[in-house]
Amino acid sequence: MLKLMRAIICFLSYSGNTEEVAELIKEQLVASGYIVDMYMIGFGVVPDLSTYDKLFFGTFTWDRGSTPDEMKDFVREIGYKPDNVYVFGSGDTQFGGNDLFCGAVDKLRKFYNSTYEGLKIEQSPRGSQEKTVTNWIEGVLKNGKSKNIRT
Numbered sequence: 054m055l056k057l058m059r060a061i062i063c064f065l066s067y068s069g070n071t072e073e074v075a076e077l078i079k080e081q082l083v084a085s086g087y088i089v090d091m092y093m094i095g096f097g098v099v100p101d102l103s104t105y106d107k108l109f110f111g112t113f114t115w116d117r118g119s120t121p122d123e124m125k126d127f128v129r130e131i132g133y134k135p136d137n138v139y140v141f142g143s144g145d146t147q148f149g150g151n152d153l154f155c156g157a158v159d160k161l162r163k164f165y166n167s168t169y170e171g172l173k174i175e176q177s178p179r180g181s182q183e184k185t186v187t188n189w190i191e192g193v194l195k196n197g198k199s200k201n202i203r204t
C-alpha cells in the first residue's frame with residue numbers, strides 16, 4: 054500500500070512575512086504529494102511531532118540577530134531534539150546587515166544539528182524570492198533526511 058509522506062510546518066510570525074514563506078512551503082510540499090499540517094507557534098497545544106516525516110520550523114529574527122522568546126518557548130516545550138528539522142525564516146538586512154540577517158535561522162539550525170542549509174528570506178517572499186523558496190524545498194526533498202516514522 055502506498056504510504057503518504059507527512060510534514061508539519063511550525064512557524065512564528067508577527068507581521069505575516071514568515072507566514073507567507075510557510076504558505077509557499079506548504080504549496081510546494083502539497084504539490085510534491087505530502088500531507089501537510091500547519092501550526093502557528095503560540096496558538097494551542099504543541100502537536101506530537103513524532104508522527105511526521107519532516108519538520109519545518111520557521112521564525113523571524115529580532116533584537117540584533119536573536120531568536121524571539123515564543124520560538125524559544127516552543128523549542129523548550131518540544132523537550133527533545135528531533136533529527137528531521139528544516140529551518141526557515143524571514144528577516145531584514147536593514148537591521149545589522151548580513152551579519153545579523155535571519156540570525157534566528159542560524160541559531161535554530163545549530164541547535165537541531167540540521168545539516169541542510171536554512172532558508173532566509175528578506176521580508177515578504179512574494180516576487181523574485183519565490184524561486185528561492187522553490188529551490189530550497191526541491192533541495193530538501195532531494196537531499197534532506199526524513200525520519201522513517203513507519204519502522
Ligand SMILES: Cc1cc2nc3c(=O)[nH]c(=O)nc-3n(C[C@H](O)[C@H](O)[C@H](O)COP(=O)(O)O)c2cc1C
Pocket residue numbers: 065066067068069070071072112113114115116117118119143144145146148149153154155156175176177
Ligand atoms: C525591532 C526589530 C528588530 C529586528 N531585528 C532584526 C535582526 O536582527 N535581523 C533580521 O534579519 N531582521 C530583523 N528584524 C526584521 C524582521 O525579522 C522582519 O521584518 C521579519 O520579516 C518579520 O517577520 P514576520 O512578518 O513573520 O513577523 C527586526 C524587526 C524589528 C521590528
